[in-house]
Each structure stands twice: as structure tokens, then as C-alpha cells.
Amino acid sequence: MLSQRNLVTSVLNQLAMEARRATAPPQQGATNGTGGANGVQAPSDGSAPDDGENQPVAGEADGGRGRRNRIVTAKTTVQPIIMERIDVSVAASLEPDELERQIGEIVAEVLVEQRIQLNRSEHKQLVRLLVNDMLGLGPLEPLLADESVTDIMVNGPKQVYVERAGKLDLTDVEFRDNAHVMNIATRIVTRVGRRIDESTPLVDARLEDGSRVNIIAPPLAIDGTSISIRKFAKKKITLDVMARQNNISEAVASVLKIASRCRLNILISGGTGSGKTTLLNAMSRLIDHGERIVTIEDAAELQLQQPHVVRLETRPPSLEGLGEITMRDLVKNALRMRPDRIILGEVRGAEALDMLQAMNTGHDGSMCTLHANSPREALTRLENMVAMSGFKLPPAAVRTQISDAINLIVQISRMRDGMRRVGKVSEVIGMEGDVITTQDLFHFEFEGEGSDGKLIGTFHSTGLRPNFSPRAEYFGLGDQLLEAMGCR
Numbered sequence: 001m002l003s004q005r006n007l008v009t010s011v012l013n014q015l016a017m018e019a020r021r022a023t024a025p026p027q028q029g030a031t032n033g034t035g036g037a038n039g040v041q042a043p044s045d046g047s048a049p050d051d052g053e054n055q056p057v058a059g060e061a062d063g064g065r066g067r068r069n070r071i072v073t074a075k076t077t078v079q080p081i082i083m084e085r086i087d088v089s090v091a092a093s094l095e096p097d098e099l100e101r102q103i104g105e106i107v108a109e110v111l112v113e114q115r116i117q118l119n120r121s122e123h124k125q126l127v128r129l130l131v132n133d134m135l136g137l138g139p140l141e142p143l144l145a146d147e148s149v150t151d152i153m154v155n156g157p158k159q160v161y162v163e164r165a166g167k168l169d170l171t172d173v174e175f176r177d178n179a180h181v182m183n184i185a186t187r188i189v190t191r192v193g194r195r196i197d198e199s200t201p202l203v204d205a206r207l208e209d210g211s212r213v214n215i216i217a218p219p220l221a222i223d224g225t226s227i228s229i230r231k232f233a234k235k236k237i238t239l240d241v242m243a244r245q246n247n248i249s250e251a252v253a254s255v256l257k258i259a260s261r262c263r264l265n266i267l268i269s270g271g272t273g274s275g276k277t278t279l280l281n282a283m284s285r286l287i288d289h290g291e292r293i294v295t296i297e298d299a300a301e302l303q304l305q306q307p308h309v310v311r312l313e314t315r316p317p318s319l320e321g322l323g324e325i326t327m328r329d330l331v332k333n334a335l336r337m338r339p340d341r342i343i344l345g346e347v348r349g350a351e352a353l354d355m356l357q358a359m360n361t362g363h364d365g366s367m368c369t370l371h372a373n374s375p376r377e378a379l380t381r382l383e384n385m386v387a388m389s390g391f392k393l394p395p396a397a398v399r400t401q402i403s404d405a406i407n408l409i410v411q412i413s414r415m416r417d418g419m420r421r422v423g424k425v426s427e428v429i430g431m432e433g434d435v436i437t438t439q440d441l442f443h444f445e446f447e448g449e450g451s452d453g454k455l456i457g458t459f460h461s462t463g464l465r466p467n468f469s470p471r472a473e474y475f476g477l478g479d480q481l482l483e484a485m486g487c488r
């Protein structure tokens with residue numbers, strides 16, 4: 001609590017400093033002859049300004065942009081004055097509601113002094129913006145609070161996109177300038193004990209609620225600091241939910257459940273943001289509560305429900321380039337922790353070799369995600385990643401390792417209607433010469449497009465008897481598996 005308060009104090013001090021630095025901040029109570037920054041003149045006959053709530057206001061015709069501009073312009077005038085007037089240490093000690101109430105009172109005074117006319121709801125929004133700037137992540141706060149937003153992408157100060165229901169939308173959220181974006185970025189990373197500046201322009205972090213954040217600053221980001229936030233999914237997306245949403249069919253859900261229960265080694269493959277981690281989370285729910293699970297990630301996102309889970313996270317090198325702990329280090333270490341299963345958030349490099357070895361040495365039921373556009377490409381990528389480990393293994397040997405280790409590949413993608421769908425479920429069945437052989441169990445067949453723009457299609461079972469049927473039988477799930485595959 002104390003550190004949080006210190007942080008708030010430093011943030012407020014910073015804002016106060018910015019306010020002092022601001023060029024020619026309007027003096028308290030001064031009339032600058034323009035009638036306030038937004039140019040809305042108070043009545044010159046001295047009559048009280050109308051509340052304005054029901055008044056048509058210039059700019060309203062442009063669908064709220066004008067309204068927003070008025071609030072933003074008012075904020076530019078009001079903020080420096082407010083920061084001059086408040087006692088920073090007292091403000092930092094207040095609960096957010098109380099701070100909002102008190103700021104509201106000061107804002108009302110300042111608006112009158114500055115002859116800025118805002119209606120009640122604009123006044124409220126202005127106070128919220130000011131408080132968000134002081135306490136939270138400024139302009140990002142409303143997007144963080146909006147449950148329908150899953151991703152937030154800041155491309156410099158004037159362009160903020162969000163993803164809702166799988167579709168990207170440009171928002172009207174803006175930052176003052178690049179320094180403002182950097183200010184918010186700094187707030188995010190200082191909370192997790194990191195820093196962002198020209199010498200460390202690339203940072204991964206996590207918000208307090210578990211949302212994953214990546215920040216890349218100039219000079220690497222040419223048009224200004226870029227912040228990408230993958231919001232923590234509050235809604236639990238299980239395989240049943242996915243089946244209801246048509247991300248998969250009931251039959252695919254059954255086969256994936258059986259595959260998780262009978263400890264197959266599973267690779268979830270897909271493009272960026274295709275739903276790999278979400279699917280991995282959903283499949284991990286089927287893991288028996290008696291098992292010891294070790295999870296390894298770059299930024300912890302997995303939400304395992306089991307009681308016996310050890311979560312490991314990699315560590316970037318320090319500013320001096322020391323102390324880095326890689327995925328590879330963690331996979332090796334995990335093997336000494338007597339895990340029943342190892343779950344790797346995403347396999348990207350040399351750790352692929354250690355993961356395959358783990359899968360081949362009794363850690364059945366391991367799962368990981370990988371970035372690829374088809375099951376076949378996933379296998380090739382895995383092979384290339386093994387090559388990154390520096391061991392000069394003949395390709396055939398690597399492929400044999402892969403075909404022995406991996407049982408199932410689930411391919412997921414975000415299709416052009418924004419829906420995430422499992423496009424293919426393939427089994428790795430062995431080798432023919434030095435080629436890994438696979439057989440498809442399911443594939444999504446595109447059939448057309450509905451009037452609502454949603455793709456229409458069917459998840460087809462190939463009707464083949466899965467290679468892992470004997471194993472399913474061993475776990476008492478043989479009949480269920482054949483039924484889900486439509487084999488009987």
C-alpha cells in the first residue's frame with residue numbers, strides 16, 4: 001500500500017511539475033480575454049451561465065467529437081491550475097472516490113474563474129479524465145474498464161485501436177503528445193520494477209489485473225511509443241463455451257477433452273492473437289487435480305485451475321546484460337522438479353529441444369503453443385527451433401524426436417469475420433522415410449458467408465479411427481472417442 005501511495009505521490013508530483021513547466025499557464029482567476037480555452041464566452045451581460053445540459057452546443061453535430069474536443073481543451077486549461085492548487089501529499093493519501101469528489105469541487109471553481117462552460121456530464125467527464133491522469137493509466141482507463149475490449153493498441157499519441165469481438169476499431173482516445181504516452185508507459189513498467197527509456201526501449205510487463213503489456217519506445221518505434229495490451233480475460237472460456245460460440249463443434253470439444261484427459265502431448269498452433277493461450281487454458285482445465293503441473297511462460301498468462309501448480313516466468317537481462325533466465329533454463333529446471341506435466345506458454349526457440357526431450361522422457365500430457373499457420377508448418381517450425389539449440393543433429397533424428405514426442409496438433413485461427421475457430425485437429429502418427437506423417441481428425445470447411453458477415457461452415461470429422469484410440473481405451477474413454485469421431 002505504501003509503495004502504491006509513493007507511486008501516486010511521484011505521479012502527482014510529476015504532473016504538478018509538468019503543470020509548472022506548461023507554457024504560460026493561465027493565472028488563477030485571470031481572464032485572458034478569450035473567455036476560456038474552449039472559446040465559449042460567458043454571457044457578457046453578467047447573467048449566470050446556463051447549465052448547458054439541454055443546450056445545443058457548437059460541434060455537437062459531428063457526433064460527439066466536438067464535445068470531446070471541448071472537454072480535452074478545457075482539461076488543458078484546467079489541469080495546470082488544479083495541480084498548482086492541490087496538496088499533492090494529501091491527494092495521494094485519498095481514496096479514489098474522495099479524490100474525485102474533491103477534484104470535482106476545485107474543477108467547478110476553476111471553470112467559473114476561467115469562464116469555461118461545460119454541462120454537467122462534460123464536467124463529470126473532465127473530472128474523471130483528471131483523476132485518471134493522476135491515479136491510473138490516463139486515457140487508457142476507460143478502455144481498460146470496458147469489458148468488451150480484449151486488446152488495446154496504442155500507436156503513438158494520436159492513434160489508439162481496440163479489438164472488440166475479434167474486430168479492430170479505431171477509438172477517439174488520444175494522448176497529448178508522445179511524452180504523455182511515455183509517461184503512462186513509465187507508470188506501467190515502474191510498477192513491475194522495470195524501466196523504459198532510449199537505452200531499454202523494449203519492455204514486457206503485466207498490469208495488476210494480469211493483463212499482458214508490451215511497450216516499445218523510440219527510436220525503435222519510429223512514430224512514437226507503442227503500447228500493446230492483451231487484457232486479462234475475466235470471462236472463463238472453457239471448451240463448452242467455445243462449442244456454444246461455434247469456435248469448435250461439440251464433437252471437436254469431446255475429442256480435445258479426451259486428448260487432455262488421456263495425457264497426449266499437445267501442440268496448439270496458430271497466428272498472433274488467434275486464441276492459442278485461451279485454448280490452452282481451456283484444455284488445461286481437464287487435467288486431473290491430483291497432478292503436479294509446472295507452467296513456464298515469458299509473461300504469466302495461464303490460469304490453471306488445479307491446486308498443485310508451480311508457475312515459472314522468464315527474466316530478461318538486467319541493464320548490465322546480466323541475470324537473464326531463458327525458457328530453456330526454466331524447462332531444464334522444471335525437469336528437476338518432478339512434474340507430472342509441463343506446460344509451456346509459447347515455444348519460440350532453443351527450448352523446443354528440451355521440451356521434446358521432456359515429452360519423450362515420461363512427461364506425457366505436456367502442452368505448448370507455437371506460432372504457425374498449419375499443422376505441417378508447426379512441425380517444420382519445431383524442427384527449425386531445435387536447430388537453434390546449437391546441437392548439430394541430423395534432420396531425420398530431429399524429426400524422429402518430434403514424431404515420438406508430439407501426439408496432437410490443434411490449429412486455431414482468427415478468421416476474417418473476427419471469430420476464432422479451430423481449423424484443424426491433426427494427429428502425428430509416425431515417420432515414413434524421413435518424413436513425419438500426420439492424419440487429420442477434423443477440419444473446418446468454409447461454406448459461405450451469412451448476411452451478418454459471419455462465415456458459415458462445418459467442422460467435419462474425417463471419421464478415421466484415431467491413432468490414440470488404444471490409449472483412450474486405457475483411460476476408459478475409448479467408446480466416447482469413437483463416438484465423437486463418428487466412427488460408430
Ligand SMILES: Nc1ncnc2c1ncn2[C@@H]1O[C@H](COP(=O)(O)OP(=O)(O)OP(=O)(O)O)[C@@H](O)[C@H]1O
Pocket residue numbers: 150151230231233237242245247270271272273274275276277278279420
Ligand atoms: N474462443 C474465444 N472466444 C472469445 N474470445 C477469445 C477466444 N479466444 C481468444 N479470445 C480473445 O482473443 C484475444 C487473444 O487470445 P489469446 O491470448 O488466447 O491469443 P494468442 O494466440 O495466445 O495470442 P498471442 O499470439 O499474442 O500469444 C484475447 O483477448 C482473448 O480473450
Ligand SMILES: [Mg+2]
Pocket residue numbers: 276277278346369
Ligand atoms: Mg498467447
